[in-house]
Amino acid sequence: MAQFPHDKPHILGRREVARSRLFAVEELELRFSNGAERTFERLQGSDQGAVMIIAMPDPEHVLLIREYAAGFDDYVLTLPKGLVDPGEDIVGAANRELMEECGVGAHTIEPLVELSLAPNYMRHRMQVMLASDLYDQRLPGDEPEPLIVETHAIEAIPALLARDDFHEARAIAALYIARDKLRDEQQRLQLW
Amino acid sequence: MAQFPHDKPHILGRREVARSRLFAVEELELRFSNGAERTFERLQGSDQGAVMIIAMPDPEHVLLIREYAAGFDDYVLTLPKGLVDPGEDIVGAANRELMEECGVGAHTIEPLVELSLAPNYMRHRMQVMLASDLYDQRLPGDEPEPLIVETHAIEAIPALLARDDFHEARAIAALYIARDKLRDEQQRLQLW
Known part of the structure; x- marks a missing residue:
């Protein structure tokens, strides 16, 4: 019989078997x-943490970026994101990435x-x-070329999924979670 | 001025810089x-393709597995998934993974x-x-221990997200997409 829950496996050994600059x-x-x-x-x-941002210029829209993705050797549409710098907190990292990638702060x-x-x-x-109350503010980032920023209705996820360049699971999961949260808040407002 | 869309970057060179058994x-x-x-x-x-399965024992529920995840050194709750074997098509791979991980075919x-x-x-x-019309059928897999299979309501995504062990973006995105598709179909049925 399987135990429920299983005890965690015991780590008998661990060693590094390959290393590159990033991995x-x-x-x-x-x-x-x-x-x-x-x-x-x-x-x-890296263990420094990473952040992804749903930036809303108004309660119905979200900013997406179009950037070159080396894994696919093609441009993809996704949410702004990046690593947390040393000494930065998550909110600071989110705001910096927004300024670098979208030219806005929150x-x-x-x-x-x-x-x-x-x-x-x-x-x-x-x-x-989730970022709101946006204002114009650009910071120079390390992007090799300016990212293209697009504004989409957060209710338009099905239309986004129909595109060839929108497929990153993290961005899709994040948008659905944000959309449902906004729908719930709207519904609660209407009930009161 | 940025071109829209950008031309794809030119690949000047590529070389392997690290290799392990899997990566x-x-x-x-x-x-x-x-x-x-x-x-x-x-x-x-691997370029052989991969598959993730939303298996529904009835129109309201979905099978999730609880398995050890080495990256986190902990158990996680997620959807059954795996690589497509050589010579297999996607449907065959999905059915095999279901039999190995959940003990059902579709x-x-x-x-x-x-x-x-x-x-x-x-x-x-x-x-x-998306797998339905399930039947009992177990295939031996390469799992080191039996996976724990749980049945959850597909409308219960918020309760799943509140758990510590449910966080894999691909599974979350897939569940939302399936849930919305099922909601749409239900609504269309009610309109007719």
Whole structure:
């Protein structure tokens, strides 16, 4: 019989098996609670944290960026995002990324949800922030070319999904969560 | 002035800079249409394709699995998924993964959406399939321990998001897309 919940596997050994400038691969030797042993690999990314921003110029619209994505060798439509710099907090990082990628800052920035990318083999987590009360403010970023900023209705997710260049799971999950939260708030307002 | 859309950057060079059993890192030298040059890294995964399955035992519920995720060194709740084996089609892969991970097959399997993980530095795409008309059928998989299968209401996404172990962006995006599709179909039925 399977235990419920399983006890976590015991880590028998771990060692780095590959490293590049940005990535490191760690090999993990595991013994599961039933005695089964496996060797898994996982990616070690930066542990500094990452942030993704849903910036709303008004209560119905959201800013999306169109940028070159090297993994696909093509342009994709997605939410602004980036790593948290050393010494920065999440709100500061969100505001800086917004200024660099969209040319706006936000007076109000609040946490929405924390998402993982591929927990089976990546430690990566990303904090999604909801930004409103926007104002014009541009900071120079490290982008090789200016990003194209598009404004879309947050209710238009189905139309976005019909596009070829909108497929990043984190952005899709974040937009649905924000949309439902806004719908709930609207409904609560109408009830009162 | 930025061109709209930008021309794709020119790939000046590419070389493998790290490799492990599962992962390879490729360095890409790029020249953007404005002349800016950058060196990017991207992960090369398997190109065989991957599949994630929303399996519905009835029109209101979905099967989730609870499995050990090495990236987090913890158990996570997510959708069944896996790689497409050589010679397999997407439907066959979805049905096999369901049998291995959940102990069920599906008489009906249809494509829902294709999601990417991190297009900036990964080529990875995953095809999400909607499976229904389920029947009991178990296949031995390569899991080190039996996965725990849970049945959840597809309308209960907010309750899932409140849990500590449910955070994988691909699963969240897939569930929202399926839920909205089912809501739309229900609404259309009621209109007729």
